[in-house]
Every structure is written in C-alpha cells, then in structure tokens.
Amino acid sequence: MQYHFNAIEAKWQKYWAEHQTFKAENNSDKPKYYVLDMFPYPSGAGLHVGHPLGYIASDIYARYKRHKGFNVLHPQGYDSFGLPAEQYAIQTGQHPAITTETNIKTYRRQLDQIGFSFDWSREVRTSSPEYYKWTQWIFIQLFESWYCKNHQCAFPISELEKLFSEEGNSGVNPACDENVELFTAKEWNTMSSEQQQSVLLQYRLTYLAETEVNWCPALGTVLANDEIVNGVSERGGHPVIRKKMTQWSMRISAYAERLLQGLDTIDWTDSLKESQRNWIGKSVGASVTFNVSDHDEVVEVFTTRPDTIFGVSFMTLAPEHDLVSKITTADQKEDVEAYIEATAKRSERERMADVKTISGVFTGAYAEHPFTKEPLPIWIGDYVLAGYGTGAVMSVPCGDQRDYDFAKHFDIAIPNIFEGVDISEEAYGSKDNVKIANSDFLNGMNYKKATKRAIYELEQLGQGEGKTNYRLRDAVFSRQRYWGEPFPVYYVNGKPQMIEKQHLPIILPEVEKYLPTEEGEPPLGRADVWAWSTETNSVVSNAKINNTTIHPLELNTMPGWAGSSWYFFRYMEDAMRDETFASEEALNYWENVDLYIGGSEHATGHLLYSRFWVKFMKDRGFVNVEEPFKKLINQGMILGTSAFIYREDGTNKYFSKGLIADKHVHPIHVKVKYINASDELDIEGLKKDSEFGEDYADAEFTLEDGVYKVGREVEKMSKSKYNVVNPDAICEQYGADSLRLYEMFLGPLEQAKPWNTAGITGVHGFLKKLWKLYIDDNGLKVNDAEPSKEAFKTLHKTIKKVEEDIENFSFNTSVSTFMIAVNELTAQKCTSKAILEPLLIVLSPYAPHIAEELWNRLGNDQSISTAPFPKFEEQYLVESSKNYPISFNGKTRFTLELPLDMSKDDIEKTVMAHEKTIAQLQGREPKKVIVVPGKIVNIVG
C-alpha cells in the first residue's frame, strides 16, 4: 500500500474540524499555554510559501505542548482593516468588505490545507463590528483617563477633575501637553464647562491637537513615523511632507519609562529589545534656560552634558524654532529669512542625505550665560532638529563634534574646558578619563560629579533642573481613510464628545466613493448618515438635519495598529461575546501570550503600541497583566530565487547565461515554475504561457550544451518578480506534511533563507520511507515483537533530541533526527509497536497527518493529539564502552575502546601498555600517560 498523502491529509483535516480536536477550554485542570501568531492581513495575492513559516513553527510548539499535557490556546484571525483593500476599492469601486471577505476565504482555504491546529471557534477579524466595538470602547477609556507621573499609573479623568476643583493643577504631576497654564481651584471652578473641557483635553491619554504630521499627498493621509522609510511612505514609496493638522493623538510618551523598564521582564531577542530602547530613546541630562539679552525671552535647551556648561560659546536654534522671528535683529532679518526659506524647501530626504554640509546663520541676538553672564551669539542651523528636545541646543564646541564643526566653519570661539586634552583637531566627545577645567566651581571634577554640581547650581539660579528626555513621540491616531474603525466621537461646538458604550459600535457607513471628498475631507465626509443625534442617541442621516439636533461625527478613522493592539485578549473568549471584550474569568485564566511568533518588521510599531495599550488596560483594571507577550520569536523571511533570461537589446533573441559575456543583453524575470533543478529553462512551457500571450511565441533561444541556462538571484518574494512559490502547488504535489517538514528543514527559524523547491524531495522521500517502515504491500507491518536494544536506543535518542530542539526552537535539526531514526529503524528491520508507536507521537507536531493516519492504523481510536509525549529514559542511551581519543602532545593518533566503568588508574595502565608496545616498535622511550577525567587520554613526553 502506497503513501497517498492527498487522501490522508484531507481525511484528517476533515476529522479535526468535525471533532473540534483543537478547541481550547477556558476551564481545565491542566496548566495553560497560549501560543499566538501575528495575525495576517488578508491580501489579494494569497499566501506564498514564506507566510506559513512562523505558523508552522508555532503549530509545532502548540501541538508539542498539548502532548506535554498543557491546555493550549492557539487561535488565528485576520487584521482585516488596511490600505490595500481601500486602494483596490478606489480603483474599482468594489467595497473593501467584499474584497476582504473573498481574500479571507482564500486565506482560510490555504491555511486549512497545511493542517494547522488552530481553534477557529475564536477567530477574530478587526473589521467586524463585533470586534471594533471594543476597539472603539478602548479608545473611549483612553479619552476618559489621565496619567499620574507620581504613581506611574493611569486614572479616570473624573479623579483629575476632582483634584482640579479642590486644589487646582499646581499640585498634580500628570503627563500632559507642554506649557499648560497653572490655575487654582477657584479659577477652575469659575471656568465654563467648555473651558474645562479644553483644559482636560491637555491631560487625556488620547487628545485632539494641532500637530505637525507626516502628510502623504499621494495616499491622501497622514502616516506615523514608523510608516515612513527614508522619507517616503512605506507603502508605495510616495513622498511625505510636514503639515499641520488637527489630529487625535495617543499619549504613549506617558508610558515611555514603563515601556523601557518592562523590556527587562520579557523574553525577547536582544536586537528587538534594543530596537525598542532606541525608539524610546531615553537620555538623562538637564534642561537649562538661557535669558536672551535685551528681550523678555528665554531659550530653553536640553543637554546630556550639563557638566560642560562653561564650554558653551554659542546657542543654536532649529530654523523652525518659534523664537527665531522674535529675536532676529533688523540687520540679520534678510539673511535669516532667506536661510529659513532655503531649508524649508529642502525635503526631509535631502537634509538627511546631506549631513556633511554645514549651514547656518547668525540671528544677531545674544543669550546670557547663566553663570558667567557672557553674551552668547544665537545662531540658527539645520543640524538642530525641531522635533527633538526643545529644538534648541547650547553649543559646546570642545565637547561635541557637530558644534565643533559649526564653530570652525563660522569662526566662533572654541573654549577648552578639559584638562590636558588637545582640541585643536576635533572635539573631545568622551565623558571618561577627563577632568573639567576653566569652569569655576566645576574645576577638577569628573563627569559624574560635575554633572551633579552643575544641575545643583542651575537649580539655585532657577535656570535649570535635572531632566530626562525621551525620543518617543506621541502617536498620531487619525487617518483620512475609509477602511478603518470609525471613532466613537461627535462634536458639539467643536469639542469632542464620546458616544456612550451602549450605543457602540459606531458602524462604518456606506459611501459612494472611497476617495477623500472634493473639499479634502476624509471619505466618511461622503456618507449621508454621518452625524449624531443627541436626542435619539444614534447615528442619523444628514438629511434629517431639520427634524432633530445633530452633531457632526468624527470623519477620520483609526490607524491599522488600533485593532491589532489588543486582539490577543479577544481570543480568550468567544469572539461574539457582547457584554465585555472578554470575561474576567477568561482573562484571569489565560493571562497573557506565552509564545508570540511573527516578523521583526513590527518591532517599533505593533509591538510597542500593544505594550502601551496593555499597560493602560492594566492600570485601569481591565486586564491584569503588564506585558502582552512573554516570549517572542521573530521568524526570518523566506526569500524567492528569481530566474532571469537574457534578451539581446533590440532583438527577440535570448541567450543562455554562459553566452552573454560579450553581448548587450538585459535580464528579464521569468516564472520560476519553468526552471528545473539544474537552472534549465522549459522553453516550450514559457512559450505556451498564456499570461505573456505571443511575447515568447517566436522568440529565438540560443542554447549552450543543448539547454538554456537561466541566471538566478535571491530576492524578496513578489508577484512582479515571478519568483513566488505557492503553497497550494506544493501541497498538491508533495503534501502538507512535506511542506511543513521542509519549511523547518530549510534552516534556523529566525534566519532569512531562500526557498528552493528542488530540496523538498529529501523530506518527501523521508515520509515515504517512514510509511514503508509501518506499511507494506500486505498492510500493517507493526507487531508486538520485543524491540532490540538498538531500536530502544534509536527511539530514546530521538525523543531526547526532538524535545530539546522544540524547547530551543531549533526545529531544523529535528527533521534530520527523524531521518536518521527512520534510516536506523529500517536498517534494524524494526517492526515493534513498542518503538514505532511512541515514535509517531514525537513526529506528530511536525507531520501531523501521516502521524495521525499511522496512529489510527495501529488501532488507536482517539486522535494522536491526546497522547502524552513519550518519556525519555536515560538507561537506553547508556553504553557499555566508549571510544577514548588517545593523543600525543595534543595530536590525536588513535582511539581506544574502553569499558565505561573503568577507573582512571586502569585506563592509564591500559594506555601505558599500548604506548610501551608502540614505543618499542618505533624504537624510542615510552612517554607519560595523563588521563583527563571522563574526556581524553593524553600522552606527553
């Protein structure tokens, strides 16, 4: 009987679905384990072989944990709001919901055929109203909260109102907008409700603010910092400009310190933690204010080197700095304005590319040194960034290379405040091994002491204080798009109001077109039912404008990361649950994700935002975990191997790769399915391909050695490069088990690696051999024969290795282990059930279908997933003897097989006897024998 993988796989997939084999229980005596994949965005292209890599790894782990006696939650869903469906809608008029539904069907079919052990009863879709009701609800909770820096915790905004009415705002220490005005309790209580609302907006964890945003004209929307790569949009590569807009923002900066501290408590890779640390960008230093001479203004700067305060010889402002227009003297006005205009014209990209050119201009104004009262010229320069710190720096040319270069270029003084350091060539940027000089009360101190003293003295003067600065900016939360969560917000007199929970969800309305309106409003501005009636408490049609008091609803939608920041909690419960986003019992039982697998591209987006939301939800008591993902693994990308044919310029002639050296050719991508394992092109197949019509019909192919050789190159898998390998075709031809094993076999999980379909014959051959070990032409070969010692050894070696591999996430080496085991057992002619049955359990996480089939044929009527993982027993691996390498002066000459229980002295005696014989033969004196316990025998002379 042959191994009919297609039939076997279909059979068991159906069985698992019908029996709900992988349904997780919310009540169980077993310990819980939560294995999660980053849920996919269902794109129109469907899955290619790279997508399932992480899912296969997590599935192996989930199945393994079930064998190990855990109650495993392993869900899957779709991050189904997003730009591609909307772009497609703009082009075709097709509603994104329909496209999304179609794509999800394709995804589901493709996922099902690989045999994942997902509990589909908990599926979530971020675009379904049952789900985004709760995304909207969380938004409201953020609006109704403020963050107390003293307690490092978020509280309801009503508590802040109470504090304000009792003692004003001078005593509270909240995370809030900069430069909020101080008021007393009395002042607060006399404010109008509208005024109070305006004030509170400065403290809420999500707030409306006029912010400078990254506006992408081509996409008609704003983008977050992490959606911009090299100054252009991540999607589509369109230019991005700075623009001021009123936007919802998330006060993630309030959580900067906790987001940083929390990294120490979770098991993520160093590089990922490092990315987040860099993104948060904590720097400890001081804020210092410099009075501007002859003005009523001050320049506030942030510095990490307050110890170098006496080295300041000038100030530099960003060209966009508010003070520039106020302090520039009449003489300098023309130059300054010309400079500002010139920098504004330069795109972000140019400014980044051109970091070496030093440019700047003197404002004509001077600041006063806080201690020496010396006048310090105030310059503007584009090396100072408006978006970091205060947009102004105190320039210490002897201690900072950029200040140094600037000072040299404009011939500004470079006072040296370092003892015995030569600064004639470059600045001394190091904090170490140096003492401060020429600095009044700081003389002779090191960095640490001087910093402390400088801050103290500044505080005495009232011109500075110790300060910690974070690079992390608040996250803009509004998108001018259609296909996203609507905000549960309406406006009364321009002030945002939250819609009450019982009226959620606010359903995304139908629109005729998905583009922004002619007035430049977001697409929701086109909906004729996009207003809120406070009388009926419902969304009403704009047409009813005369019958009832209506208020405009927020027209923006939420960004992609809104729905993905909390979805892992929704899986804990029935996705249709309507009372809360998940029950308290479920949240208490599942806590957080034990293992999270996904791509590293989310390092500073999704993985930071979800940590922020979870910390917030913890503060407000909605969940009871501080971190969402205990352990995180980034799977590497599977790359495609593109194939090229070479067309001679201006002809329809194609030359084989070896013949192109002296010709003018250019490479053209061809479909990889026409290439065999030896890089030879199937010319007939290509000519007949309907996608290219007649393009290749009369093409002339010049061969070498009778074949056409193509060029190969490893690139990202992409439709346009014709290097996409479809898992459907692989499952069809080799089966899901082969695909699963091969994806693991390709290499370490976390590494990027190219796909090469040719290699799959190796693992496919293994599965056939495995089948033959159990089944032959007469049916089942397995019997109750007493297993041999060797068979036990093979089995237990395999158990041990695979268990270690899975725990260490090195799935690639397990596949080799299985191959060796099957080869050994075949050679031993093993037919014992006592060996072959447990072997199936060990294999089943990797190749569940064949394992389930053989398990069933061995007479088991329960799914193999209920079977406990076989226990490794050391005794079967213990050997009676061991090969000792015998080395002379470090060179291994021969090995001696000696019994394991031999004592050190006996080993020495035995080896000495050998040495004597050899020495006699070679006609020399015997050398001394040294035994290193347990390891090796040395003979030294």
Add this chain to the structure above:
RNA sequence: GCUGAAGUGGUGGAAUUGGUAGACACGUUGGACUUAAAAUCCAAUGUCCAUUAGGACGUACGGGUUCAAGUCCCGUCUUCAGUACCA
C-alpha cells in the same frame, strides 16, 4: 557613525557548549532495475599529494590561551538587519 546578528564544502546547514569538523539534505558523478523515461535502490563526493597503504592542509584573515579551539581572548576584514545630525 552607532546598535544587534553573522562569516563552516558546489548549495541549505549540523557539531551534545572546549573534545574525531562537515551530521542530515540538496546538487553532482558512477552503478542497479527498465525497451526507455519517471520512480526506487546502492556507492562516491572538503581540498591537495599518493596506484594503494597512507599523508598534508582545512571552519573569513592575523595573533594568543589550552594537552585540545569552528567554539574562549585580542586585532583586522566582510556581509546582513535596525537606526541615525538625538544635543
């Protein structure tokens, strides 16, 4: 520049954490079976020298520690990823 990861046959990659480098697989070559092909099976396959026996060299490069180094230490180079005028 900074941070992180890595460099092993023709290729993907192993190596129990300092103990016989190259497991396993692909590819290649030869053979068996077959009218033929596919499939399957067997053998060889790091490089060099040697008819053989055997030997020399070999984990990016240069040093070092050790009886013993792919593994540890110092220096250099290269590749990939992230980040960047962050004061």
